[in-house]
Amino acid sequence: MTVQRPEPVQVIKQRRDAALRGLLSGVPYIAYLGIQFDRRGDELTAILPFDEKLIGNPALPALHGGVTAAFLEVAAIIELAWGGLWEEMEAGRIDPTADMAPVRLPKTIDFTVDYLRSGLPRDAYARARINRSGRRYASVHVEAWQDNRARLFAQGTGHFLIPQPPDGTPEKGLPSA
Amino acid sequence: MTDIIQIARQFIEAIPHARALGMEFESLGDGKAVISMPYDPRFVGDPATGVLHGGAVSALMDTASGAAVMCHPTAPVSTATLDLRIDYFRAATPGQAITARAECYHVTRSVAFVRVTASDDDDARPVAAATGAFTLDRPKGGNAR
Numbered sequence: 483m484t485v486q487r488p489e490p491v492q493v494i495k496q497r498r499d500a501a502l503r504g505l506l507s508g509v510p511y512i513a514y515l516g517i518q519f520d521r522r523g524d525e526l527t528a529i530l531p532f533d534e535k536l537i538g539n540p541a542l543p544a545l546h547g548g549v550t551a552a553f554l555e556v557a558a559i560i561e562l563a564w565g566g567l568w569e570e571m572e573a574g575r576i577d578p579t580a581d582m583a584p585v586r587l588p589k590t591i592d593f594t595v596d597y598l599r600s601g602l603p604r605d606a607y608a609r610a611r612i613n614r615s616g617r618r619y620a621s622v623h624v625e626a627w628q629d630n631r632a633r634l635f636a637q638g639t640g641h642f643l644i645p646q647p648p649d650g651t652p653e654k655g656l657p658s659a
Numbered sequence: 660m661t662d663i664i665q666i667a668r669q670f671i672e673a674i675p676h677a678r679a680l681g682m683e684f685e686s687l688g689d690g691k692a693v694i695s696m697p698y699d700p701r702f703v704g705d706p707a708t709g710v711l712h713g714g715a716v717s718a719l720m721d722t723a724s725g726a727a728v729m730c731h732p733t734a735p736v737s738t739a740t741l742d743l744r745i746d747y748f749r750a751a752t753p754g755q756a757i758t759a760r761a762e763c764y765h766v767t768r769s770v771a772f773v774r775v776t777a778s779d780d781d782d783a784r785p786v787a788a789a790t791g792a793f794t795l796d797r798p799k800g801g802n803a804r
Contacts (some may be wrong), residue, residue, distance in 0.1 A: 510703040511712035535679040538722075547725070547740040548674035548718025553712050563713070585707065590713050594744040 497515050501578035502526075505563055505565065505585055510558075517556055524568050525659065528557035528608040529572050544568035545601030550626065554608060554638035555593050558622040560651055562588045586645040588620065593640035604628050618644055663689040667692075670726065677722050680715060684726075690763035692726035694719060694762075697756045709753035713781060713787070714759055716777050717745050720789045723761035724773040728793045731763045731771065736796045743791040751786045771795045 502521055506512055515536070520527040530536070537569040538546025563585050564601045570576045615621075619641060626636045667684040671677045671694075681701070685693040704712025721743060721784045726736040751757055761775035771793040776785040 507802040508706045509712070510706065511715060512702050516774050535675050537675040538677070540675065541737075544739075545704045546674070546718060547720070547723075547743065548714070549676055551717040551721060551745070552712070552714025555717070570775060579758050583749055584707060586707075590747050592746045593713070593717070593742065594742065595740075598772075600739065630694075 486538075494647070495569065497577070497579055498568075498626040501567055501582070502564070504578050504582045505560060505567060508584055509587075511552070512556055512560075515552060515556070517553060519560065524564075526561055526564055526609070528553065528560070528610075530606040532604050532606075532610075542600055545603070545605050545606070547595075547597060547605060548604075549594045550597065550601055550636045551593065551638070553606060554624045554626055554636060555590060555640060557608040557626075558593075558610045558624050558638070558640050559590070559642070561621055561624075562612060562615070562620055563580055565612060565615070575656055584641075590643040591619070591643055593638060595636060595638045597636050599633075599635045602628055606635070610617075615644075618646070620644060667726065667730075670729070671722075674722070674726065677720075679771075682716060682719060682722055686729065687730050688724060690727055690731040692723045692730060692761045693758060693759040694726065694761075695721040695756050698754050703753075707749065710750040711753075711757065713745070713747055716747075716751065716759075716787050717743070717755055717789070719759045720745065720761070720777055720787065721777045721791075723759035723763055724763075724775050724791050724793065726788070727761035727763040727775070727793065728766075728771040729774055731766060731795075733766055734797070735771070735800055736798050738796065739794045741792040741794055742769070743789055745787060745789040747787050748782065749776075752779045752781070757786065766795055768797070769795050 529599045541607045554651045610624040624638045667687045681697050702715040759777045765771050765772040773791045777787045778785045
């Protein structure tokens with residue numbers, strides 16, 4: 483009986499990082515805002531490095547409310563798409579280091595942002611949690627903080643439409659029930 | 660009227676993110692604000708279709724809402740978003756500017772309520788709408804309604 487040796491850790495990391503890059507690289511607006519993602523295993527943290535162009539109130543100064551909304555929405559959409567992509571990749575059905583077909587992103591139905599305190603002129607972080615992901619709809623909650631993880635400056639909840647392939651079965655690369 | 664547009668322009672000029680997105684006032688006054696944002700490939704959310712990212716539309720609607728509060732007859736000295744709920748109706752047509760029309764339709768002593776819609780060239784079918792609650796800082800000595 484032969485036992486297959488596990489893949490070297492660099493090979494696994496390379497594949498997972500390629501999948502994440504493939505997911506993000508196609509979206510101009512994510513690059514425009516400068517949003518990055520930190521990956522630890524399958525856990526993602528969105529990072530918004532501070533930039534002068536993100537300011538909405540120069541007197542305080544504070545981040546623009548629209549920037550905060552966009553940051554939370556991006557974190558939610560990427561978390562949702564990443565969940566499905568991860569499953570496909572770990573099951574060996576896709577190889578992100580080869581040519582990866584562009585992932586069809588979920589569409590936002592609605593998004594509610596709760597502004598808890600003003601966004602300071604510093605880096606911001608966000609993590610999203612998928613509360614429900616069915617065949618067609620998903621509900622995602624996002625928390626965002628700056629200096630202290632426990633002191634959120636904003637949170638959001640959104641509903642999303644999962645892209646459907648032409649034949650009506652759940653899209654590959656996106657979460658299913 | 661030209662005065663208020665001038666002031667409005669300075670208001671936008673002073674907001675780095677509004678300037679970054681190329682926002683421009685169309686009209687302003689009496690608790691209503693209309694602001695447009697040109698189409699820009701940098702703000703695209705779906706490269707396959709060239710459709711703008713919802714976040715850029717949210718930023719425009721949030722700015723228009725804040726401006727609507729600031730030009731309310733109670734003459735607030737400052738405002739900040741408490742919450743904003745955005746509904747997305749359809750993809751914005753690539754290449755077309757987006758116009759947000761915001762109305763501050765009710766104020767209390769310390770809170771302003773706003774509704775706003777966003778449209779592309781087809782005014783009859785908005786791309787998104789939002790409702791929000793904003794903080795309202797009244798001038799010192801001002802009377803509550």
